[in-house]
Amino acid sequence: xxxxxxxxxxxxxxxxxxxxxxxxxxxxxxxxxxxxxxxxxxxxxxxxxxxxxxxxxxxxxxxxxxxxxxxxxxxxxxxxxxxxxxxxxxxxxxxxxxxxxxxxxxxxxxxxxxxxxxxxxxxxxxxxxxxxxxxxxxxxxxxxxxxxxxxxxxxxxxxxxxxxxxxxxxxxxxxxxxxxxxxxxxxxxxxxxxxxxxxxxxxxxxxxxxxxxxxxxxxxxxxxxxxxxxxxxxxxxxxxxxxxxxxxxxxxxxxxxxxxxxxxxxxxxxxxxxxxxxxxxxxxxxxxxxxxxxxxxxxxxxxxxxxxxxxxxxxxxxxxxxxxxxxxxxxxxxxxxxxxxxxxxxxxxxxxxx
Numbered sequence: 084x085x086x087x088x089x090x091x092x093x094x095x096x097x098x099x100x101x102x103x104x105x106x107x108x109x110x111x112x113x114x115x116x117x118x119x120x121x122x123x124x125x126x127x128x129x130x131x132x133x134x135x136x137x138x139x140x141x142x143x144x145x146x147x148x149x150x151x152x153x154x155x156x157x158x159x160x161x162x163x164x165x166x167x168x169x170x171x172x173x174x175x176x177x178x179x180x181x182x183x184x185x186x187x188x189x190x191x192x193x194x195x196x197x198x199x200x201x202x203x204x205x206x207x208x209x210x211x212x213x214x215x216x217x218x219x220x221x222x223x224x225x226x227x228x229x230x231x232x233x234x235x236x237x238x239x240x241x242x243x244x245x246x247x248x249x250x251x252x253x254x255x256x257x258x259x260x261x262x263x264x265x266x267x268x269x270x271x272x273x274x275x276x277x278x279x280x281x282x283x284x285x286x287x288x289x290x291x292x293x294x295x296x297x298x299x300x301x302x303x304x305x306x307x308x309x310x311x312x313x314x315x316x317x318x319x320x321x322x323x324x325x326x327x328x329x330x331x332x333x334x335x336x337x338x339x340x341x342x343x344x345x346x347x348x349x350x351x352x353x354x355x356x357x358x359x360x361x362x363x364x365x366x367x368x369x370x371x372x373x374x375x376x377x378x379x380x381x382x383x384x385x386x387x388x389x390x391x392x393x394x395x396x397x398x399x400x401x402x403x404x405x406x407x408x409x410x411x412x413x414x415x416x417x418x419x420x421x422x423x424x425x426x427x428x429x430x431x432x433x434x435x436x437x
Contacts, residue, residue: 097152100151104150114135187216197211198376204231210372213375217232218231244305250300252299252315254297255296265326273323274298281300281301298315306369385424
C-alpha cells in the first residue's frame, strides 16, 4: 500500500511537466501552421513568423524547466545554465547575424535596387528575385538562384542596371589597313540595326598590330539585356563582313599561312522575316525575377490607390451632393480596382515556382 502511494505521488509530480509539454507541443505546432506553413509566403514575408517561432521556442524551453519536479535551487541552477548557454551562442553568432540584419536594414533604407532589377556584385550577375532581412536572392543568366548575404552587398560595390535604360557595347579590333571612318559608319549602322539609340564609336587603343574600337548605344529594353548584347555583336559581324572587312588582326598571318586573295570571314546571314518575332530567352532565364517584378509593380499600384482613396475621402467635406457623388464614384472605382489587385497578387503568390 505504501509503495502504491509512492508511485501515485511520483506520478502526481510529473503531471504538471507532462501537461506543460503537451500544451507546448500543441501551441508550437499551431503557431508553425499559422505563421510558416502557407505556400504563398515569400522569404521576406516569412521573417516575422520565424522570429516569433524563435521567441516561442525560447519561452517553451523556460516553461519546461519551470515545470520540472526539482527543488528551487536546482531549477535556478538550470535556468542559470540555460542563460549561460544562450549568452555564449549569441556571443559567437551575433557578429554575422547582427551584421547581416543591419546591412539588410541599410539596403532597404537606401533603396538602391528593387525586385526585378539587374545587379552585379563581385562575380555575381543576375536579377533580384527576393529581398530578406539577412540575404538577397538573384536569378543568374543560367536561371539558377544565388543567395547573397546582405553584409556582402553592403560591403561590396553593387552595379545596378537602371530600369529606364542602359548603355550596351561591343569591343573589337581591326587592322590599320581599314580606314577608321569606314569602320565608324558601319558600326553605327550595326548599332541602329540592333535597336540602339544615340550610338557612338570610340577608338579605345592603338596597338602594335591593330586598332581597338568600341561601339555603344542606349538600350531601353533592359529586360532583354542579354538578347540586346547578342544582337549587337551579330549585327557587327554582318555589317563588317558584308562590307568585305575581316575582323582579324594582321598577326593572324604569323600563325597560319594563307593566300593573298583568301578571306577569313563568314557571309552575312540574310534577314529572315520570321525571326523578327523571335521570343527572347530572358522570359525563360529570369522567370522568377519577372514574377517578383510584376508583384512589386502591382503592390506599387495598390499603394497608390490606397493613398488616392485617402485623398478623395478628405475632399468629401464641404462639397454639395453632385460633387460628393462624383467623388464617391471615383472612390468606388478605386476600391474595385484595389480588390482586383489584391486577388491578382494573392494568386501570383500562391502559384508555385519550379
